[in-house]
Amino acid sequence: MPDALAEIRDEFLALTQSERLQLLLEFSNELPELPERYQDHPDLFERVAECQSPVFLFVEVDDEDVVHLFVTAPKESPTTRGFASILVQGLAGLTADEVLAVPDDYPQTLGLTQAVSPLRLRGMGALLGRAKHQVTVKRRAA
Known part of the structure; x- marks a missing residue:
């Protein structure tokens, strides 16, 4: 597990449910916020249909094989935005191989199974899964 995601997980697990x-x-x-170069290009973003809120993501893999994840989620959906932010922060600076190695069950390791609905946890899992899929596709295209 990448250090940033492990630190985030440990931070959650050290707390009470509330x-x-x-x-x-x-x-x-x-x-x-999205970088300016993407603000007028919603066509590049993939909808994460498993999320209850309208969530869209886009992945870049740069020339040095470093992944950059961009996600939009409505401010009225703080749980979804929180999950998206965890992934954006936790995957920042990782190589494609490191992103692909993140355990698929990472969302379930945060200790939130009693606090949020299974549907919301599935949404975070879908965010991670779509990010990994885009990384795989972009590496093949390179």
Whole structure:
């Protein structure tokens, strides 16, 4: 597991259930805005249909095989935004191989299974799965 994701997981697990929800809300406020070059290109983004909210993502794999994840999620959906922010922050700076090696069950390791619905956890799993899929496709195309 990449260090950043392990640190995020450990931070969640050190808290009570109610504190975990507060931390998730804090992550939701940290979801970065899209870079200007993508703000007028919604056609590049893939909808994550498994999420209850309209969530879209796009992955870049640069010339040095480093992955850059961009996600949009409505401010009215703090749980979804929090999950998206965790992935954006946790995958930042990782190589494609490191992203592909992230355990698929990572969302279930955060200790949120009692605090959020299984549907929302599935949404985060889908975000991770779609990011990995885009990494795989972009590497093949390179």
